[in-house]
Amino acid sequence: MPVNLPTLDPSQLFPVAGLELGIASAGVKTAGRKDVLVMRLAKGSRAAGVFTLNKFCAAPVRICRSHLADTGEIRALVVNTGNANAGTGLDGYERAKEICFALAERLDISPAQVLPFSTGVILEPLPAAKIIDALDAAIGDLKPANWFEAAHAIMTTDVAPKAASKKIVLDGKTVTLTGISKGAGMIHPNMATMLGYLATDAAVSQAVLQELVSWSADRSFNSITVDGDTSTNDSFILMATGQAGNTEVADTHSADFITLRDAVLEISQTLAKAIIRDGEGATKFITINVEGGIDRAECKAVGYAIGRSPLVKTAFFASDPNLGRILCAIGYSQVENLDVDKLEVWLDDVLVAKDGGRYAGYKEEDGQRVLKQSEISITVKLNRGAESATIWTCDFSYDYVKINADYRS
Amino acid sequence: MPVNLPTLDPSQLFPVAGLELGIASAGVKTAGRKDVLVMRLAKGSRAAGVFTLNKFCAAPVRICRSHLADTGEIRALVVNTGNANAGTGLDGYERAKEICFALAERLDISPAQVLPFSTGVILEPLPAAKIIDALDAAIGDLKPANWFEAAHAIMTTDVAPKAASKKIVLDGKTVTLTGISKGAGMIHPNMATMLGYLATDAAVSQAVLQELVSWSADRSFNSITVDGDTSTNDSFILMATGQAGNTEVADTHSADFITLRDAVLEISQTLAKAIIRDGEGATKFITINVEGGIDRAECKAVGYAIGRSPLVKTAFFASDPNLGRILCAIGYSQVENLDVDKLEVWLDDVLVAKDGGRYAGYKEEDGQRVLKQSEISITVKLNRGAESATIWTCDFSYDYVKINADYRS
Known part of the structure; x- marks a missing residue:
């Protein structure tokens, strides 16, 4: 059982204005299991990420890097469990691309505005058609209050769901930050992955967002270990919808930056430590x-x-x-x-x-x-x-x- | 149980002219256990070694490095099990020195001609007086045919003793190589150590001996892992007594060098692989x-x-x-x-x-x-x-x- 990991209270996971979450069952590995999560970001949102340094990185990781470099406006994320789509070569890359196209078509955005994620066993072909078939159900389920359900949907062999949420004041406006993560070690059984998603409704410049995701990852997800095995799929994404009404945080010397940075770090560390508390076989x-x-x-x-x-x-x-x-x-x-x-x-x-x-x-x-x-x-x-x-x-x-x-x- | 590790046949461990081994009980950790080994080398012998790169290296490792640098003629080695004399600071260094002095006095050589080795738990003071008290018994037991007993004496929690022996012909003369090792992993339970000793009666120049020990360690003891933990005490010593009557091997381009190198490598690999076959909990x-x-x-x-x-x-x-x-x-x-x-x-x-x-x-x-x-x-x-x-x-x-x-x- 996890070590001193408090039970999640759904009412303490605050919705983030401009971000909706939808869950569905694709039957990637197990029929009936909620194994697909779609996140939709409102226009004007920003995203930044850090990814595994494993050279056998999964196809979706390669696509995420490319899509984040291509566009300033990511509008959707899609996550599947049950299969990591890693060690799958060119074929795996094309299957992940198909999912981006299918989701983009349904949300009326461009495929380059979609970030795909997979987690599960590696060296097995991704059943992309099953995931695409489940997209309509996930889109039909989209709502801002779905964080608790989303934390469950991305679990693989995690014993407990992992999430954290916090409100701060920036520029006189209340700003919300909510995040979820999965993983029972740096590496899950069967090479599944550590995944972390943290969203805020604060207005934040792209440069500051990138600085925040690297700085806080270094002090949270990149400061934990269960077994020393670096996964093929590790990803941590920071999103800012800009709907809180604060003046954009664009200066790393401002008081608002420090307030926001501390809150991002606090949630990142809570999510990262939750992975260790739920570490495989952990008792301490x-x-x-x-x-x-x-x-x-x-x-x-x-x-x-x-x-x-x-x-x-x-x-x-x-x-x-x-x-x-x-x-x-x-x-x-x-x-x-x-x-x-x-x-x-x-x-x-x-x-x-x-x-x-x-x-x-x-x-x-x-x-x-x-x-x-x-x-x-x-x-x-x-x-x-x-x-x-x-x-x-x-x-x-x-x-x-x-x-x-x-x-x- | 060890994986496919053949039982040692004492008759197949050939004595090396110019090297005697003696065993005694000092009660370092367990009363009655044979836990001290003395090796005496004849005049004119040469020795070279490679040691752990761990910065918390044990006191005896520091002394070995210094004594090998000081003198061309090492005349004795002393090994104790039951205590690693690592993480023991200046006090540990002085206790190891005392043992060198005591053995040198008894063998009428200089303390700088002694190489000390310890293996066992770390962070505990070495009972040097007990070991010194046992030296006379070990010296009384010195004989060339004691390799089998020596292989047992350096075991800590090894399940099986580890030794190998071989005869080759160099320059028309029969040359013997015999070696022993201990370790049930790169690291033993409680930070004890991997130790390897290989002796030959071949005449070998100091430069070639140093080349041989580094080259063969790289392809044997430095090519194994059980758990990735590099011990504080790892040592591998190659000794050449020069009593086989061959012309000194001093040229790394000679046919004799290649013959000797291949034999040293074969024994080093057998000893190193024996450690893996006896790896902690190993089944494969x-x-x-x-x-x-x-x-x-x-x-x-x-x-x-x-x-x-x-x-x-x-x-x-x-x-x-x-x-x-x-x-x-x-x-x-x-x-x-x-x-x-x-x-x-x-x-x-x-x-x-x-x-x-x-x-x-x-x-x-x-x-x-x-x-x-x-x-x-x-x-x-x-x-x-x-x-x-x-x-x-x-x-x-x-x-x-x-x-x-x-x-x-």
Whole structure:
């Protein structure tokens, strides 16, 4: 079961003016399952995205990149579960294009104004005709209050739906932000994907939107790991409909930008952390703070070395303070000229290591106490600079192997 | 149980003239356990080594590097199990030095002629006094025919001892090579280590010996992975006593060099593969061949991405040909400008993927047949160059989690 993931309250997922969501069943993999989501954006909306760096990226990812580069006005998104349309070559690309054409025709927009997304098993042909047949039903279901249903529709083997919503004030106007995500790890069983969608009715310039999506992804979705496997389909999309009536946020030095950025970050982090809380087989939620680095990149490198180490993660599963494993991971984290004698390792408020070895005042029972918690923080102080980064991960249990060794469901 | 690892035959482990081995019990962690090994080299011997790149490297690793740089004549090695003497700071360094001094005194050599090694739990102080107390017994036990016993003495949680031996002819003289290794993965439970020792009575120049140890380590111990965790103590030492009577091998273009190199490589690979066959929880032995790369580094990067992916390894454990996971790992392997449409993926003799997707003639039952074997090869043809590399790994089972989640034994 997910680690301390609160149950979603549909009434707390605020509609975003200018964005409607519609759900349908296409039977991509399982008959009757709600597996198609269409999002329609009002005229004048803007969108920006970040995508997987996997070179075997899925056909829809390639199309999204191209459509976002082509036009300033994305008007619709279409998501299917049950099949990732990855490792499908030219044929997969053409099938994803067909879906864009079919949706564009029905919504009276151009195919380049559609962003397609797929999630599920890879190396299997996408049943595009089934998805196209379901588009009318999804369009008939379009409404702004469908976020809760949408969060369910994009789940594959997620145990719980993931969504977050917030209202802020910009320029005297109330602005809403609502987002959903899916994923039970950086990688789902069978190579399905992490997907995140965050919409606001704020007016935001395209340049600022792009800055916001990259900056917040770096500090949320790009700061989590379950198993170190980077999916073929990861996508995070930020949309702004501009219907809140605020003066367009176009200056990254303005107070409104900071307010908006903080809200985007808060929701992105909530959605990203929800993926870890629902991580495959997870029993513990682990926050790794790396401080005092020369740059953010080396802090992330140290955090990820710890966060993806099977030895650290199995020790945490067992509540065993076998903390040498953390030092070992720091040691192979590929940070140049790291002086291990200068760093400190903390477990919550317990100092574990300093001066290159175990801290003289460290007591095993203190480590044991922290390890038994379901929420644990590790803090590494590199003591060589002023930068920091935080990585979120979960432990590694029998159930991770069980979930991933099960035959493709 | 280890995967297809033959039982050692003590009569097939040939003594190496000029090298004696002695074993004793120091009670480092468990009373009565044979946990100390001393190796004594005759005058005129040479040694060369490669060590972990982990920055939290153990105190003995730092001393080995320094002693190998100081002197051309290493005369003794001392190994203890039960404690890695890593993450122990200056105090750990001094304790390892004390052991070198004590052994040097007893063997009438200088402390800089001793190489110390430790393997076991990290972040715990090394009981140096216990080890020093056991040195006389180990020295009393010194004899050339002790390789089988030595292979057992360096085990920690290895299920089986690991050794290999071979005779070749150089310059008309019979030359013997014998080696031992330990490790049940790149990392043992509790951060113990991979250790490898290979000795020959051939006469070999120091430069050639150094070349041989690096070249063969790259193609053996540095081509295996169980869990991607690089230990704090990994060491591989090549020793040459020069007692076989051959003309010193000093030219890397000579026929003798090639004969010796091939024999060193064969034994190194046997010892390295034995570690994978005895990998934590392993049920399958997997060989990953990556061909057609621009350089060896990118071939290794692709091989390691596949070989350390928990998703690939759990699918192999389940005998599930969920082969999209292999494509996904290739895709995130950080190879620059990789054109995924050009590559081919084979499972033994079954072509699985080409042209960026599943091969049209691939049948699930063919993949299933191969996956059910205990020995499986994956071949990736990058089709962009003439270089290649091979990585060996094992699958990822419930027992991996069990072994590593157990309290430190």
